[in-house]
Amino acid sequence: MERYIYLILLPLGGAFIIAALNAAVKSRDTRDITSDIIANLITLAMAGIALTSFGINGSYSVGGWPVPLGINIAADGFSILMLATVNTIAFCATLYSINYMDQYTSKSHYYSLFLLMLTGMNGVLLSGDLFNLFVFIEIASISSYALVGFGTEAEELEASFKYMVMGGIASTFILLAVAILYSSFGVLNMANISQAISVSSQTPLLKFSLFLFIAAFSIKAAIIPFHAWLPDAHPAAPAPVSAMLSGVLIKTLGIYAMTRIIMNIFAADVSILAPLGIISIMLGVLLALGQTDMKRLFAYHSVSQVGYIILGISLGTPLGILGGLFHLVNHSIFKSLLFLNSGAVAYRLGTRELNEMGGLNKVMPITGGTSFIASLSIAGMPPFNGFFSKLIIILACVQSGHPGFALWAVAGSILTLSSFMKVQKFAFFGKLAEKHKQIKEAPLMMSISVVILAVLCIATSLLVLPKVKNIVLQPAVDAVLSGAGYAKIIR
Amino acid sequence: MDLLLPIRISAALAVIFFILPDKRKLVVPAALTAAISLFIISIYSLFFRDIAMSSRPYFMADNISKAVYFLISFFGAIMAVYSSGFITRKLNRYFAYFFLTIASSLGVVISANWLIFTIFWGISGTALFLMIQLESGANAAAKKTMIILGGSDSLLILGIAIIYYATGTFTIGTAPWSGLAAACLLAAALAKAGGMPLHTWIPGCAEKAPLPVTAFIPAALDKILGIYMMTRLFQIMRFPPEARMAVMIIGAITIICAVFMALKQHNAKKLLAYHAVSQVGYMILGIASGNLLGLIGGFFHMVNNAIYKSALFLGTGQVEKTTGTDRLEKLGGLAKLLPITFTSMLIASFAISGIPPFNGFYSKWLIYQGILGAKTAKDFPLLTMLCLLAALFGSGLTLASFMKLLHAIFLGSSSPAIGRIAPDNREKFSLVFPQITLAAACILLGLFAVNIFIKPVFGSGVLDEIRGSWSPGTASLLMIAGIVIGLLLYWLSGAKTRRAGSFIGGYKVAPEMRVSGVTFYASIENIFPFRQIFKLADKKIFDLYEMTKLGLFYIIGILRYFHTGVLSNYLTWIFAGGIIIFLAL
Amino acid sequence: MIYVMCLALFVVGLYGICCKKNLIKIILGFIIMDYAVNLFIILIGYRKNGIAPILDKTMDVNKFALSSVDPMPQAIVLTAIVIGLAVTALMVAVCVRIYERYGTFDITKIRKLKG
Structure with missing residues (x-):
């Protein structure tokens, strides 16, 4: 069980070491190279730890203080699945940053913030009590605010500010809800609260705190109409950060925390979220279709795809949750891949405007090929991973007696395909502009990183095979479905 | 050696040709040999082997499947010969996608499981997209093709989901009548085959794509697949007369x-x-x-x-x-x-x-x-x-x-x-x-x-x-006899014919x-x-694709208009959404 | 009564964030809202005539438990204040940079990102 504590301590320590290095080492080159190495080793180790953790459930009390007095770390199937996803994507993003972040001046600051954000996310996934959950959410959020504004250009600062205000409101809501729960039960441990709620009657105060949680996490997960910060913030960040934000941050801070609190603590009915999911799917994809800025288009797709995940989870059936979680994993992979690709294009061309691209497949075959794979995955074309998760979600919609939802999901899928064909047409196929003839393929580390993700796009479709599914996805589904049974894993 | 072997071979060939360098002297003989031996293997496994497909739960081979299977292999061989003489650029890519198409089409017709069917079906659409893209300047046509075909794949998924809900299995077999499922599956079949409201990708594709691609896929293979699926659909579902009539009117x-x-x-x-x-x-x-x-x-x-x-x-x-x-x-x-x-x-x-x-x-x-x-x-x-x-x-x-x-x-x-x-x-x-x-x-x-x-x-x-x-x-x-008699009468009667040049008021015809x-x-x-x-x-009033696009972009315009960039508006949305959630809870 | 005051403070903060155009006022609204929540948390643990939750060697544990205020909210609030400080500091820093770029504090004029 001690292995999980390293997932929090490693990046936290790394962040401080890199920050200290920044102050200690004078030469910029040395500083950059050492921080590259440290950050990559840490994320690699964490990805290794997280990927080998499947099946190791349990809890751990920090400092030996027993529950409910001490800080408690708990991991069940759901957290482990999320940990594996987050840390794998984080590794790809840091690998990518080695080359990509050369454009910016202070690489080591970037890495400290990045690792701090990772600390926050891992902490959210492992935290066993509500206040720590809040603290880790804030750690992740604050570092992400800073990372969004990292370039300190006008747009980036504006996006960062808007993100900060909306994220700040969400955080205040969470804190208020936690306070209300504490005032009702006098404990903060999630397991104890969950037990207390299951025996207590539904008071208005409890309902209010549930509402605050849903509203706050909807902001963090960018469900329409709470989404407005996302299409500003995600494109403004540097590409690897966009990949982290769209790929895993909104899911950890939004969907994971929401599911955990609604399903496992309140054991509440979540069917109210299904219409919101549908609205997100449709409006998100429509807005994406109208964009000509590559990253903004991808960002709107995050809104839309999160709608699918929410739709799947809110059905509340085992199949629906399976589909939702599977789509969550898949979306992390292909969306980070897409953002990394857009970063590679921007790195070489210096623009994100689709109208200024064209024919890039001729000069950047790896970027073009991987983005084609990612586009097909996100559009749900067989045999890539997105196909299977969408299939499961649609199956679940029909099975739970909502063919109407399924129809919307299908419509969203068609529009997703359309907008990605638009991206492919404008950016990667077609005629290469004369001024772009000299462009080279993205640097080595960036290419390796996108190839890893593209392989994962195909490999994760194997998760539907029953044998693999029972190890990876099924424990997560069981954990979500167990409702208040979450309390049992805490000793 | 069973019917899966040619599929495996052509999938492997697709990978091989993808890696091969783009040298005409190397690729053309390789492709010809490959295509013709593939045809021979297909025939051998179709006619001269006892096909033990019953041992494979996910595949089937009844006579209809076999006929279509034969047809696809036949066209594969013919078109490989033609393409080797016609295509001049990017031959390695062309043949990679070519064999991918053959593999996926063969897979479609022998799969007995809707999931496998859909996977092969989708791959064939993607392969077509890639093949159209080989001609520079065809990317708009390719985009339209992919959106229509891929979009109908999504509908196919929905249809399959409904069938799965009704029957509890993915095996292709009799299913109870369901209007939505039938419409979804039919849409997929029509899009592939080029039935009326979903046909609009074919003319564009024919105009822009390399010609052997058009001759091979939209004109032959996709028709075969689409109609094959339709045949199956009418086999497994009992259509009420109204639905039949609607399809006939289409x-x-x-x-x-x-x-x-x-x-x-x-x-x-x-x-x-x-x-x-x-x-x-x-x-x-x-x-x-x-x-x-x-x-x-x-x-x-x-x-x-x-x-x-x-x-x-x-x-x-x-x-x-x-x-x-x-x-x-x-x-x-x-x-x-x-x-x-x-x-x-x-x-x-x-x-x-x-x-x-x-x-x-x-x-x-x-x-x-x-x-x-x-x-x-x-x-x-x-x-x-x-x-x-x-x-x-x-x-x-x-x-x-x-x-x-x-x-x-x-x-x-x-x-x-x-x-x-x-x-x-x-x-x-x-x-x-x-x-x-x-x-x-x-x-x-x-x-x-x-x-x-x-x-x-x-x-x-x-x-x-x-x-x-x-x-x-x-x-x-009788007809030949009639023609011969006609000719004989013509000669025997000695009728005179006269050829005259064009006359336009004495001017010379330029x-x-x-x-x-x-x-x-x-x-x-x-x-x-x-x-x-x-x-x-x-x-393009009758073009479903263009009209939908027009309508959607109108809606998108409205949506984008609301995203003003003003923080206060966004916060208002948050509170409106919060109130809705609060009321719904 | 005091809870109502707390709620009023929260609403004042929200009003500041939503309806004010000036960046600085938005930040102030944010701070007010933050403090309203902090106040609320402190109030949860409040006990009339309670003593500070510091266990002295001379005190009896049971008597202490009966008379002291709840220490947990205080610990929470300390953390929350620190977090609030971090957010505020970051906001102000970004705000200064925004003024450099846009030359205005008016939030309705800071709208390069739209659509």
Whole structure:
């Protein structure tokens, strides 16, 4: 069980070491190279730890203080699945940053913030009590605010500010809800609260705190109409950060925390979220279709795809949750891949405007090929991973007696395909502009990183095979479905 | 060795060709060898092995599957030969996607599980997208193709989900009637085959894509797959008469509208593409009629259409290769230059227009019979007869437009550009051989349809029903006799003919004043209802894709207008959403 | 009563964030809202005439438990204040940079990102 504590301590320590290095080492080159190495080793180790953790459930009390007095770390199937996803994507993003972040001046600051954000996310996934959950959410959020504004250009600062205000409101809501729960039960441990709620009657105060949680996490997960910060913030960040934000941050801070609190603590009915999911799917994809800025288009797709995940989870059936979680994993992979690709294009061309691209497949075959794979995955074309998760979600919609939802999901899928064909047409196929003839393929580390993700796009479709599914996805589904049974894993 | 082996081989070939360097000397022999040995292996595993498919739960091979399987392998070999002579650039990529297409199409027809079916189905669409992209300048057409095909894949998923819900299994087998599921599956089949509201990718694709791609996939393979799926759909679901009627009406509309669009085309490839759409209508009519004759007719028509339509496309390809253009008004008098192409296109044109004794007539005849005995004839007699009328009328118009095509390309006075053609651009073996094969197939299938197609595929049990309807051997003897007697009478009577030059008031006829083949048909664009309809069609009013796009972008405009960038507005949304959630809780 | 005051403070903060145009006022609104929540948390643990939750060696544990205020909210609030400080500091820093780029504090004029 001690292995999980390293997932929090490693990046936290790394962040401080890199920050200290920044102050200690004078030469910029040395500083950059050492921080590259440290950050990559840490994320690699964490990805290794997280990927080998499947099946190791349990809890751990920090400092030996027993529950409910001490800080408690708990991991069940759901957290482990999320940990594996987050840390794998984080590794790809840091690998990518080695080359990509050369454009910016202070690489080591970037890495400290990045690792701090990772600390926050891992902490959210492992935290066993509500206040720590809040603290880790804030750690992740604050570092992400800073990372969004990292370039300190006008747009980036504006996006960062808007993100900060909306994220700040969400955080205040969470804190208020936690306070209300504490005032009702006098404990903060999630397991104890969950037990207390299951025996207590539904008071208005409890309902209010549930509402605050849903509203706050909807902001963090960018469900329409709470989404407005996302299409500003995600494109403004540097590409690897966009990949982290769209790929895993909104899911950890939004969907994971929401599911955990609604399903496992309140054991509440979540069917109210299904219409919101549908609205997100449709409006998100429509807005994406109208964009000509590559990253903004991808960002709107995050809104839309999160709608699918929410739709799947809110059905509340085992199949629906399976589909939702599977789509969550898949979306992390292909969306980070897409953002990394857009970063590679921007790195070489210096623009994100689709109208200024064209024919890039001729000069950047790896970027073009991987983005084609990612586009097909996100559009749900067989045999890539997105196909299977969408299939499961649609199956679940029909099975739970909502063919109407399924129809919307299908419509969203068609529009997703359309907008990605638009991206492919404008950016990667077609005629290469004369001024772009000299462009080279993205640097080595960036290419390796996108190839890893593209392989994962195909490999994760194997998760539907029953044998693999029972190890990876099924424990997560069981954990979500167990409702208040979450309390049992805490000793 | 079973039916999966060719699929595995061609999938492996796709990977190999993807890696191979783009060297013509290396790729062409490799591709030819590969394609032909693949064909031989397919035949061997189809006919000479006891196919133990029952041991594989996810695959099946009944006679329909086998027939389609054979057809796909056959086209694979033919088209590989043609492409090796036609395609000049990016040959390695071309053949990689080519073999991927073959693998996925073969997979579609033998899968007995909806999931595997969908996966292969989707891959074939993606492969087509990649193949169209090989021609620079085709990316808009490729995008449209992919959106329509891929979008219909999503509908397919929904249909499968409903079937799974109803039956509890993904195995392709009888399913209870469900309107939504049937509509979804039908949409997927129509999009692939090119049925009316979802056909709009075919003309664009034909115009822009490399010609062998058009001849291979939209004209042959995708028709085969789409109609194959439709046949299966009508097998597994019991359609109520209303639904049958609706599908038949779609078929009838497809025939008529597409043939009218074909009449006015000035571009040979687009003309053929509209006919490719129009012929789908016949297959739909036949299969939806619910009559055994109609079903056989529809299925047979699919086979025939694949053969003569690709023959026509290949001929056009030869013409384009020789002259460098596919605009009908710039062509003319090519019959002397390209005699083999002319003959094979003539045969194929007769076949597509339904002139006996070619194969097209046989299948159309079966379809007419099928419509007469359709299951809808009792409930909707008038509409059913209208469908029959549409089919008959469409056949006539098809003939008319093919006369236009043949006349404009091969007959008439030759255009000034034709004279300057280098002799080495004329008929090459690799381009001609596939045409001869396909034209021969047209004749053979027309004369011996019962023995080489219907009996092996549908069993001898259906022969009694068919035998009364049409016996091609006798009929063609009589027809040949009639023609011979006519000629004899002509010679014996000694009638005099006189050839006169054009007379325009004493002026000399300049070469640019020649009458091109399309001019005769220009008048149809000026007759009362057609003129207005064509005008609307030019504005793409009837294009479901373009219209949806227009509507969507209007909505998108509104949505984007609301995203003003002002923080206060966004916060208002948050509170509005919060209130809604609060009320709903 | 005091809870109502707390709620009023929260609403004042929200009003500031939503309806004010000036960046600085938005930040102030944010701070007010933050403090309203902090106040609320402190109030949860409040006990009338309670003593500070510091256990002295001379005190009896049971008596202490009966008379002291709840220490947990205080610990929470300390953390929350620190977090609030971090957010505020970051906001102000970004705000200064925004003024450099846009030359205005008016939030309705800072709208390069839209659509």
